[in-house]
Amino acid sequence: MLKRKxxxxxxxxxxxxxxxxxxxxxxxxxxxxxxxxxNQVWALCGW
Amino acid sequence: xKEVLIYGxxxxxxxxxxxxxxxxxxxxxxxxNGWGRETFALTIALQNLIWGAVQPVTGALADRYGAxxxxxxxxxxxxxxxxxxxxxxxxxxxxxxxxxxxxxAQTATTYSVVYGIxxxxxxxxxxxxAMGITAAAGSFGQFLMIPAEQGLxxxxxxxxxxxxxxxxxxxxxxxxxMLREKNFTHNHNLGDQTIKQALKEAIxxxxxxxxxxxxxxxxxxxxxxxxxxxxxxxxxSSTHPAVGAPVVATTALALIGLFNIFGxxxxxxxxxxxxxxYLLSAIYIGRSIAITAFLLLPPTPMSTYIFAAIMGFLWLxxxxxxxxxxxxxxxxxxxxxxxxxxxxxxxxxxxxGAFLGGYLFDQTxxxxxxxxxxxxxxxxxxxxxLPVKERAIHRVANA
Numbered sequence: 001m002l003k004r005k006x007x008x009x010x011x012x013x014x015x016x017x018x019x020x021x022x023x024x025x026x027x028x029x030x031x032x033x034x035x036x037x038x039n040q041v042w043a044l045c046g047w
Numbered sequence: 048x049k050e051v052l053i054y055g056x057x058x059x060x061x062x063x064x065x066x067x068x069x070x071x072x073x074x075x076x077x078x079x080n081g082w083g084r085e086t087f088a089l090t091i092a093l094q095n096l097i098w099g100a101v102q103p104v105t106g107a108l109a110d111r112y113g114a115x116x117x118x119x120x121x122x123x124x125x126x127x128x129x130x131x132x133x134x135x136x137x138x139x140x141x142x143x144x145x146x147x148x149x150x151x152a153q154t155a156t157t158y159s160v161v162y163g164i165x166x167x168x169x170x171x172x173x174x175x176x177a178m179g180i181t182a183a184a185g186s187f188g189q190f191l192m193i194p195a196e197q198g199l200x201x202x203x204x205x206x207x208x209x210x211x212x213x214x215x216x217x218x219x220x221x222x223x224x225m226l227r228e229k230n231f232t233h234n235h236n237l238g239d240q241t242i243k244q245a246l247k248e249a250i251x252x253x254x255x256x257x258x259x260x261x262x263x264x265x266x267x268x269x270x271x272x273x274x275x276x277x278x279x280x281x282x283x284s285s286t287h288p289a290v291g292a293p294v295v296a297t298t299a300l301a302l303i304g305l306f307n308i309f310g311x312x313x314x315x316x317x318x319x320x321x322x323x324x325y326l327l328s329a330i331y332i333g334r335s336i337a338i339t340a341f342l343l344l345p346p347t348p349m350s351t352y353i354f355a356a357i358m359g360f361l362w363l364x365x366x367x368x369x370x371x372x373x374x375x376x377x378x379x380x381x382x383x384x385x386x387x388x389x390x391x392x393x394x395x396x397x398x399x400g401a402f403l404g405g406y407l408f409d410q411t412x413x414x415x416x417x418x419x420x421x422x423x424x425x426x427x428x429x430x431x432x433l434p435v436k437e438r439a440i441h442r443v444a445n446a
Contacts, residue, residue, distance in 0.1 A: 021190075021305060021308065024190055024191050024194060024305075025301050025305055027194035027195075027198075028193070028194055028297055028298070028300065028301035029294070029297065029298075029301075030194065030197070030198075032197055032198070032200075032201045033193075033194055033197050033297065034293050034294065034297055035293075036071050036197050036200070037277070037293060037296055037297045037300060038293040038296070039074050040070055040071065040073065040074075040277065
């Protein structure tokens, strides 16, 4: 049985979703973010 | 169905996302007001406790009067709570705004209430899939809002960032209007069972009790790791300096968030095809295996990233499966209330995970014993989910 090819719209949607996820992932490595997480670690250690 | 999925997803994206970044406000707020960190900790603890304890009541109200009205009230409370946090200069007002108002708002805008709408508007064949999509939307909200809230904090400062979040939270009100069930009536052709009868029926059902116990474990493991993984990594830095670098904790956090989206989405798809109780058991034992391997293997950044990715995949994937089983067994008339009742157990587990993590660390100087408890509980949850009976009880099957 032949598998149906995914539509162009679906490919674009998944591509965009993947791009958005990777973009958000990269935001975690902004310098401000790193400082905030480090501060958070210190804060949690103090609890 | 498409509308319910889109707006239900948006609702949990906002409600789950906004609260997820609260930890970032801890130091800016406490240092600006000269408060101790316990002030912020108490506010968040109160918020979680209220969310868990009041959820069954809000659920019952939503099932009785319609989820739409409850969600509108939730959106208003969420916005007021955030605005209150922004303008509070004393501890009591801050705790009431962030703890009480936002805790109550969460009972009205998160999974349980949205799942009630899904249950009534999506066919049984697609229900768990739809729950998976919505859970993935909530996971995306959590993933997105941490860096977004950090960006707001950096650009506008604490007070304005909180006011902007209040504005964002107010979007829940029009979203709730989009989720209005036009044909909602209390009976909704779903039988004439009362709330009291529904509660008695659920509590007397062994499968419901097993699911409740399993959800306790879910809360314990997830919150223990969320709160204590970063300090654990930092402690390791004395013997393994590479693991204690800030970039490792940040990457682990980001990976948990990212893989959580894939995990919740996949569990919805798998739950539609395979017995949900076995999937739940697999998730719990998977967590125990992952924790065991993480502890036994030499700690490196890579082992931490792999652990974070696996735990992220298993993070909230229990939500669509657990709620799907509840809907399958008891029907959807009181789904929000019953889902809320199980969620209360989740929040008790969360409290124990956060509290015991800190308490036992203070007593023993190590997280090892809590990790071992988390592993043992995972095995317990694996076993306790196996005998769950997924078929509809007699009343629902004959309806």
